[in-house]
Amino acid sequence: MRWDEVDELLRAALxxxxxxxxxxxxxxxxxxxxxxxxxxxxxxxxxxVREFLSRPTPRWALVGALAALLxxxxxxxxxxxxxxxxxxxxxFVIAAPGAKSVAVxxxxxxxxxxxxxDPDGDGIWSASIPLPPGRYEYAFLVDGKWVGQDxxxxxxxxTFGEYVSVRYIGGGRANPSS
Amino acid sequence: MVRFSRFRTDVPWxxxxxxxxxxxxxxxxxxLPAEELELIQRSLNGDLExxxxxxxxxxxxxxxxxxxxxxxxxxxxxxxxxxxxxxxQNLRKYDLSRKFSxxxxxxxxxxxxxxxxxxxxxxxxxxxxxxxxxAEEVHEDxxxxxxxxxxxxxxxxxxxxxxxxxxxxxxxEEIGEVLGLPAGTVKTRLHRARAxxxxxxxxxxxxxxxxx
Amino acid sequence: xxxLLLSFLVLGLWVGLVFGESVLPLSAQAPSPAExxxxxxxxxxxxxxxxxxxxxxxVGFQTxxxxxxxxxxxxxxxxxxxxxxxxxxxxxxxxxxxxxFIVDTGLTGSSMMNEVRKLLALGRSGEEITRVLSLRLGFxxxxxxxxxxxxxxxxxxxxxDAPVTSTDRLVLELAWACGDFILWEGGGPSDPRFLPFVQExxxxxxxxxxxxxxxxxxxxALTPEAxxxxxxxxxxxxxx
Numbered sequence: 001m002r003w004d005e006v007d008e009l010l011r012a013a014l015x016x017x018x019x020x021x022x023x024x025x026x027x028x029x030x031x032x033x034x035x036x037x038x039x040x041x042x043x044x045x046x047x048x049v050r051e052f053l054s055r056p057t058p059r060w061a062l063v064g065a066l067a068a069l070l071x072x073x074x075x076x077x078x079x080x081x082x083x084x085x086x087x088x089x090x091x092f093v094i095a096a097p098g099a100k101s102v103a104v105x106x107x108x109x110x111x112x113x114x115x116x117x118d119p120d121g122d123g124i125w126s127a128s129i130p131l132p133p134g135r136y137e138y139a140f141l142v143d144g145k146w147v148g149q150d151x152x153x154x155x156x157x158x159t160f161g162e163y164v165s166v167r168y169i170g171g172g173r174a175n176p177s178s
Numbered sequence: 179m180v181r182f183s184r185f186r187t188d189v190p191w192x193x194x195x196x197x198x199x200x201x202x203x204x205x206x207x208x209x210l211p212a213e214e215l216e217l218i219q220r221s222l223n224g225d226l227e228x229x230x231x232x233x234x235x236x237x238x239x240x241x242x243x244x245x246x247x248x249x250x251x252x253x254x255x256x257x258x259x260x261x262x263x264x265x266x267q268n269l270r271k272y273d274l275s276r277k278f279s280x281x282x283x284x285x286x287x288x289x290x291x292x293x294x295x296x297x298x299x300x301x302x303x304x305x306x307x308x309x310x311x312x313a314e315e316v317h318e319d320x321x322x323x324x325x326x327x328x329x330x331x332x333x334x335x336x337x338x339x340x341x342x343x344x345x346x347x348x349x350x351e352e353i354g355e356v357l358g359l360p361a362g363t364v365k366t367r368l369h370r371a372r373a374x375x376x377x378x379x380x381x382x383x384x385x386x387x388x389x390x
Numbered sequence: 391x392x393x394l395l396l397s398f399l400v401l402g403l404w405v406g407l408v409f410g411e412s413v414l415p416l417s418a419q420a421p422s423p424a425e426x427x428x429x430x431x432x433x434x435x436x437x438x439x440x441x442x443x444x445x446x447x448x449v450g451f452q453t454x455x456x457x458x459x460x461x462x463x464x465x466x467x468x469x470x471x472x473x474x475x476x477x478x479x480x481x482x483x484x485x486x487x488x489x490x491f492i493v494d495t496g497l498t499g500s501s502m503m504n505e506v507r508k509l510l511a512l513g514r515s516g517e518e519i520t521r522v523l524s525l526r527l528g529f530x531x532x533x534x535x536x537x538x539x540x541x542x543x544x545x546x547x548x549x550x551d552a553p554v555t556s557t558d559r560l561v562l563e564l565a566w567a568c569g570d571f572i573l574w575e576g577g578g579p580s581d582p583r584f585l586p587f588v589q590e591x592x593x594x595x596x597x598x599x600x601x602x603x604x605x606x607x608x609x610x611a612l613t614p615e616a617x618x619x620x621x622x623x624x625x626x627x628x629x630x
Binding site for chain 2: 029
Binding site: 111168 | 459460463464495497498499500503504507508509510511512514518570574575576591594595597598599600
C-alpha cells in the first residue's frame with residue numbers, strides 16, 4: 001500500500017472517529033451558554049466607574065458625601081473591598097450562586113467550617129484566611145454539600161472517593177533540589 | 179502540577195483592542211472572516227447567543243483536538259465544553275493577528291492537557307466505542323477500525339499532531355503553534371506516527387508489507 | 391459633585407480598610423493542657439486508659455508532637471462516635487506518641503489528628519478511621535526504619551520526651567506522602583509514579599519552608615526500592 005493510501009485511510013478513520021464522538025456534542029451550545037450565564041459577568045473597573053458617574057446628582061451634597069464616607073468605611077470594614085476579590089494565596093473563593101451558606105473546611109481549621117461571605121450577592125463567596133507557610137488540604141461546603149475541587153488548587157486528592165483540594169502557602173526560598 | 183499563578187507573566191503585554199472596536203484595531207488584514215469578527219465582537223459585548231454560534235461552528239474541531247489528547251469520548255466532551263468556557267472568559271486576550279481557530283485550538287489543547295494531568299488514575303482510558311463485533315463489520319470498516327485503534331494506541335506526543343494534520347488539515351507551522359512545538363518537531367512526530375501506524379497495520383495483516 | 395461623592399466613598403473605603411481588616415481570624419485562643427486533659431477525663435474511658443493517654447498527650451504538648459487546639463477538637467468529635475471506636479482511635483494516637491512520632495502539626499498541615507477530623511467531616515465510620523490511622527502509623531514506623539537503614543537520616547528519635555526535630559518532621563511528611571499515594575492516589579508500590587510523587591511532595595514542602603533544604607536532597611536520594619520497602623513494612627502488622 002502506498003503512503004498516500006495510508007494517509008487516506010488515516011483521514012477516513014479519524015473522520016469516522018470524530019463523527020461518532022461528535023454525536024455527544026448535541027446541545028453543547030446551550031450547555032455552554034447556560035454555564036456562562038450562571039457565572040457572574042465581570043465588568044471592567046472603568047465600566048463600573050462610568051456607570052457610577054452617570055447617576056443623577058443627589059440633592060443634599062453634604063448628606064450625600066457623609067453617606068458615601070460611611071458606606072465606604074462599612075464596606076472596607078466588613079469584607080473584601082471589591083466585588084471581585086483580589087486574588088492571593090490566602091483567598092478562598094468559590095462561585096455558588098443561589099447558595100444559602102458556604103464554608104471552607106481544611107487542615108487550617110482542623111476541618112471546622114469557616115464561613116465565606118458574599119456581601120454583594122453576586123454568587124461569589126470568599127474569605128481571606130491568613131495562613132502560615134505549609135501544605136493545606138481543604139474543601140468547600142455549599143449548603144452542606146462537599147465540594148472538593150477548587151479550580152484554584154494546585155493538587156487534588158481523593159479520600160474515600162471524595163475530592164479534597166491542596167494548596168501550598170509560602171515559598172520565598174528557591175527550590176533546594178534545583 | 180498546575181502552576182499556582184493566575185496571571186501569566188511569560189506572555190508579553192499587547193495592547194488590547196477597545197471593546198466594540200475590533201474592526202478598528204488597525205492590525206492590518208483581519209485573521210477572521212467579517213462575519214466571524216462580528217460574532218466575536220458581540221461575544222465580547224456579552225452576547226452569549228453570539229458565542230453559542232461560535233461554539234456551533236467550532237465544536238467538532240475542538241472536540242477532535244481534545245479527543246486526540248484525552249482519548250475517550252466522555253472526557254473529550256467535558257474538555258470541549260470547558261475549552262469553550264475558558265475561551266469565552268479569556269476572549270479579551272485573543273490577539274487579532276492570530277487566526278481565531280489557532281487560538282481556540284490552543285486553548286482547547288491546554289484544557290485537555292490539564293485534564294489529562296488531573297486524571298489521577300493513569301490507566302489506559304477506554305477506547306472509543308468502536309470495538310464492534312468484527313462479524314458485524316464489512317471489510318472496509320475493519321480496516322478503518324484497525325487504523326482508529328492504531329491512532330489511539332500511538333504514544334501520547336504523536337496523537338495530537340496526527341489529528342491536527344489529518345483531520346483538521348492544518349499546516350505544520352500552525353500545528354506547532356497550537357501545541358507549542360517547533361515545526362521541525364511536529365514534522366518528526368508526524369513521520370514517526372505514520373510509520374508506526376503503517377507498521378501496526380502490516381503486523382495485523384490489514385495491509386501488505388510492500389509500498390507501491 | 392459626582393467627583394466629590396466618589397472621593398468621599400474612596401476615602402471611607404480606605405479608612406475602613408486601614409483601620410478594620412476584613413480577614414478572618416484563624417483560631418481563637420488555644421486551650422490549656424489542663425482543659426484538654428479534663429475533657430478527656432470526662433469522656434468515660436477506663437481510668438488506666440485515660441491515665442496512659444493523658445500522660446502521652448501531656449508530653450506531646452510539651453515536645454511539639456501535638457497541640458492542645460486540635461487535640462481538644464478531636465476529643466470533642468470522638469465523643470460523638472461509639473466509645474470503643476473512639477478508644478481504638480485514641481490508642482493508635484497514644485502509641486504513635488509513645489514511639490516519638492508527631493501526631494499533630496496544629497493547623498499548619500496534615501497529620502494523624504487532622505486526618506481523623508477530615509474523615510469524620512466526610513462522614514466515614516469509626517472502623518474506616520481506625521483502619522486508615524493504623525495504616526498511617528504503619529507508614530510512620532516503616533519510613534523511619536527504612537530511612538535509618540539506608541543511612542538517609544540520623545537522629546530521628548524514638549523517645550517521646552525529646553523535643554521534635556526537623557528530621558522527625560521529615561519522617562512524618564515522607565510517611566504522609568507515601569500513605570497518600572498508596573491510600574488515596576490508588577497507586578501501587580511498583581508504580582513508576584510513586585517516586586516522582588513523593589519527591590515532588592518533599593520538594594514542595596521545602597519550597598514553602600515546612601522542611602529544611604536537606605529534605606530535597608533526601609528525596610533525590612530515594613529509590614523505588616526504598617519506597618517499596620516502606621510500603622511492604624507499613625503493611626506488616628507484626629512489626630508493631
